[in-house]
Amino acid sequence: DADVTQTPRNRITKTGKRIMLECSQTKGHDRMYWYRQDPGLGLRLIYYSFDVKDINKGEISDGYSVSRQAQAKFSLSLESAIPNQTALYFCATSDPQMGRTGELFFGEGSRLTVL
Amino acid sequence: SQKIEQNSEALNIQEGKTATLTCNYTNYSPAYLQWYRQDPGRGPVFLLLIRENEKEKRKERLKVTFDTTLKQSLFHITASQPADSATYLCAFYSGNTPLVFGKGTRLSVIA
Numbered sequence: 001d002a003d004v005t006q007t008p009r010n011r012i013t014k015t016g017k018r019i020m021l022e023c024s025q026t027k028g029h030d031r032m033y034w035y036r037q038d039p040g041l042g043l044r045l046i047y048y049s050f051d052v053k054d055i056n057k058g059e060i061s062d063g064y065s066v067s068r069q070a071q072a073k074f075s076l077s078l079e080s081a082i083p084n085q086t087a088l089y090f091c092a093t094s095d096p097q098m099g100r101t102g103e104l105f106f107g108e109g110s111r112l113t114v115l
Numbered sequence: 116s117q118k119i120e121q122n123s124e125a126l127n128i129q130e131g132k133t134a135t136l137t138c139n140y141t142n143y144s145p146a147y148l149q150w151y152r153q154d155p156g157r158g159p160v161f162l163l164l165i166r167e168n169e170k171e172k173r174k175e176r177l178k179v180t181f182d183t184t185l186k187q188s189l190f191h192i193t194a195s196q197p198a199d200s201a202t203y204l205c206a207f208y209s210g211n212t213p214l215v216f217g218k219g220t221r222l223s224v225i226a
Contacts, residue, residue: 004158033213042218043159043204058212090158101147104214106158
């Protein structure tokens with residue numbers, strides 16, 4: 001089983017719908033992240049959380065919200081999806097013991113299409 | 116704000132040759148750089164980390180250099196193989212925020 005699991009892996013939805021992407025991890029890491037990847041734009045940070053009570057906005061948080069339900073779970077929500085939120089979304093974790101040098105462990109991605 | 120640039124969007128190279136990928140940054144030097152590999156439809160996978168006081172780091176056929184004067188990191192794959200074909204991303208922390216990634220360079224190794 002993957003250490004970082006994202007569900008769903010693929011989702012097609014319509015403009016205006018509420019969407020939740022879920023991430024769970026078995027690595028025991030406190031730090032979790034949501035990135036979005038678009039062709040030509042690379043990986044951009046949406047939100048991150050350094051522990052269960054900590055939530056921080058990233059570079060492109062507008063239109064998104066997150067919930068850190070437990071150490072192992074970090075969900076990303078699109079309250080009212082729009083077509084330019086069509087992208088590949090990645091959840092990642094890192095070990096706080098490694099501090100700022102800690103590598104990120106990524107999930108397999110959730111491909112979202114908003115029509 | 117700090118920016119990170121990977122100059123080439125795509126790089127084609129013959130099997131057996133050395134592939135060299137470039138990562139440039141603006142403003143202040145990061146304490147370290149990380150390099151990741153990403154295969155199509157998959158999440159990035161960590162390869163190497165190099166600190167600013169390290170000139171060079173090696174792992175098997177991979178070599179990374181860090182030149183704070185040029186504000187540049189080079190990523191080399193020696194004796195490249197078709198299986199090395201992937202997108203390679205460089206990344207570092209910008210201030211107190213988590214990793215900032217370059218856009219990546221898509222490497223194709225041609226047999």
